[in-house]
Amino acid sequence: MGIQPRALTGALRRAARTFPAIVVTGPRQSGKTTLLKSLFGKTHRLISLENPDVRLRAKEDPLGFLAHNPPPLILDEIQNAPELLPYIKTAIDENRAPGSWVLTGSQHFPLMRGVTESLAGRAAVLTLLPLSYAERLGNGSMVRDVKSWSADKKSGAHTQEFPPLEDILLRGAYPEPALNSKVDRRLWCSSYVSTYLERDVRNLSQVGDLGQFERFLRLCAARTGGILNLSEMARDIGVSVPTARRWLSILETGWQVYLLYPYYQNFGKRLIKAPKLYFTDTALASYLLAIDDGPSLINGPLFGNLFETLIVCDFLKRFLHSGQMPAMYYLKSRDGLEVDLALEAQGKLYLIEIKSAMTITPKHAASLLRMARELGSRVGSASILSQAIGRFPVAPGIVNNNWRDSLSI
16 A cells, blocks of 8 residues: 555645644544655654653653654654653754654644643644545645635546445545555454544543443444534433533544534524534444445435535545645524535635435525525535536536535545
């Protein structure tokens, strides 16, 4: 399995020219170490703080550890030795050579607390999620910005062979199962979940019962693409709402779920205020739901939710992998007006309705038409993203875009 071009490469190179430290967060196995070794392997030494002996030396004698391991340096999984951060800050203040320190971490919130306290103004913070669809196809080095995704394009212009949609959903976006068909998907997912629970979750004091937490994890997979209802979820597994809220925060910490919040500006409707919940990888979600083959997936009740999850998380990656904070929302009013996704760029909203169908008719554009009228000049474009082939008009001002054409570059 070769190294896929990653869209984050450009942001990493820019950061290395201007910041003394770079922090790359993201879930385990998303390709952080592989990418950093490919970019900085000839100039930086890599030290993994997953190694128990190395971690012990770093925690017990930070000064001695750094004296024996001077920059330029890649410190992998820095959250395992946060004691190093104040000393790295001191070293940076003495020598602010750009790109000297490269740190990775799989637990976003604890790592960010340490970075905020110790490396504020000294570190560029970037995020690497698993492969976007374009990266999976090998197009990661030429991913366009968010605004340009909806520009006119010729259908069928791409020459590479596209993998079937069910294969994409079942094998997900983590590089190893996504790119290597010889990897046993069920075994990989089982091992990932076990490792995540045993390594990351067990280290967090908020979790007492790992078995019950795993049931909560499966419940999140079953609710992907739906509006978050913590009270209902807590009741379903027999825990308190505060406990469910803590556990959800842990899943966000490990980049296992993403919360998409409603658009924040009032436009004359009473809006639903709860976020939508997305499981960030469809392979793990389908595995946790015991969906193991294409027919069960395509004909099952959660196919539309998993397809929507794929699209939403791909746009999330488009933002993060270009070094930007996500400007993504959904819209839903209490009188039934709903749009799946709204991307904000340069003061405009780009409205997207996500449909897993292959046949798109004007009825699919009803919410988009009403929402575009409500928002008026704030709308840059309104479109449907679906399995239907090609780009064609659906209703006045509404076009259909094939999801592969839109996301493959």
